[in-house]
């Protein structure tokens with residue numbers, strides 16, 4: 001970065017324009033398998049006006065800008081592969097407006113999802129999208145994130161009503177409205193959802209929120225094999241039972257949690273379920289799924305609606321990620337996801353489980369299965385080139401199989417660096433050329449998070 005740009009940004013932000021090694025280090029990595037890459041500097045923005053001013057300066061000089069939320073993404077999204085400025089939005093963390101009557105709220109992009117959950121909980125409300133990490137709402141929008149409640153409440157694509165965003169040249173625009181539906185022109189909100197900081201910097205979000213249900217029940221059921229578990233989920237989905245959560249752990253994941261938490265759960269495919277509604281409707285949903293599970297060889301169906309017992313029942317699911325990481329101390333967990341039509345889920349997971357058995361490191365599967373979405377979590381020695389190569393090849397094969405089954409290379413983590421070629425294979429050259437044209441129109445100098453999403457030309 002040339003001295004004039006650094007001077008202008010320092011003049012704008014003072015000490016919030018940072019070049020200290022510790023701050024640079026924190027912004028040079030995410031949770032992915034990719035090697036760290038350092039930005040030249042980190043800019044901490046406090047307002048939309050500052051974001052616009054930073055972009056004006058960087059755009060004038062062609063300096064790359066990489067928006068940075070919590071840095072919890074998993075495909076190299078925030079790595080500044082061409083240097084430049086890492087634009088940290090975490091200080092923009094205000095809940096600006098809460099409309100309980102209309103079930104919507106407006107927040108700044110740096111609000112963390114757990115902080116939002118706490119704030120909304122005070123009014124008996126919740127925001128439904130719950131990725132496993134404590135991500136920022138801006139990062140969640142930029143990755144089109146989802147989580148365990150997607151099967152009932154949708155992903156970020158269904159839960160963001162509108163945005164305020166700053167274009168590469170510093171222009172501030174608003175998209176969407178507070179209305180539940182709209183036929184007014186191109187849908188710029190959904191264009192920016194999943195754009196991974198390559199089209200604009202999101203500064204505010206208008207979100208759909210929900211009332212906390214009167215009754216919540218949790219359930220757990222163990223299966224001898226994968227097929228019975230998946231058949232249970234498929235039938236429940238087909239019958240329209242509105243499960244609020246439906247998660248599957250494989251035997252390796254349960255084994256990891258047993259060792260980590262000193263539990264003695266059967267090491268088998270296990271479904272973790274949650275039901276929301278009034279007491280009668282929840283009881284009906286539980287009974288229906290219990291019957292379906294029994295018809296597909298499910299073991300004992302444990303369920304409860306008290307908070308403590310619910311947490312105990314779901315403990316293995318809640319602790320799975322850290323338990324899997326702990327199976328191999330000194331390694332980093334590398335996580336990847338694909339998503340397929342539910343009818344292809346069993347064959348898709350079975351093929352990847354057979355593949356995973358030949359890997360030179362442990363691997364465990366955790367899935368948001370009612371959506372057809374599953375993840376493999378692999379504790380990998382990041383210093384070992386052969387392990388890294390085996391992981392990359394395993395992911396490639398899984399992606400190819402998912403695409404052949406009519407699915408997608410990523411259901412929720414996004415493309416980042418890691419899945420750019422997979423995007424081309426999936427979307428095809430015509431669609432990717434259209435994406436390039438959109439990028440060119442919104443960011444003609446290519447300063448916004450370069451090297452991400454779109455494959456090299």
Ligand SMILES: Cc1cc2nc3c(=O)[nH]c(=O)nc-3n(C[C@H](O)[C@H](O)[C@H](O)COP(=O)(O)OP(=O)(O)OC[C@H]3O[C@@H](n4cnc5c(N)ncnc54)[C@H](O)[C@@H]3O)c2cc1C
Nearest residue numbers: 069070071072073132135136138139140142145146197202
């Ligand atoms: C343990 C663990 C569990 C996870 N579980 C899930 C899960 O269940 N579901 C799921 O979807 N993901 C999951 N993730 C991945 C990750 O949490 C999500 O991708 C999350 O949405 C990223 O948000 P963030 O604030 O960390 O964004 P960052 O990692 O900081 O950024 C992600 C991308 O968004 C861009 N970006 C960030 N903020 C903005 C902004 N304001 N404007 C424009 N672009 C921006 C960045 O440039 C980058 O390209 C998990 C990750 C971990 C480590």
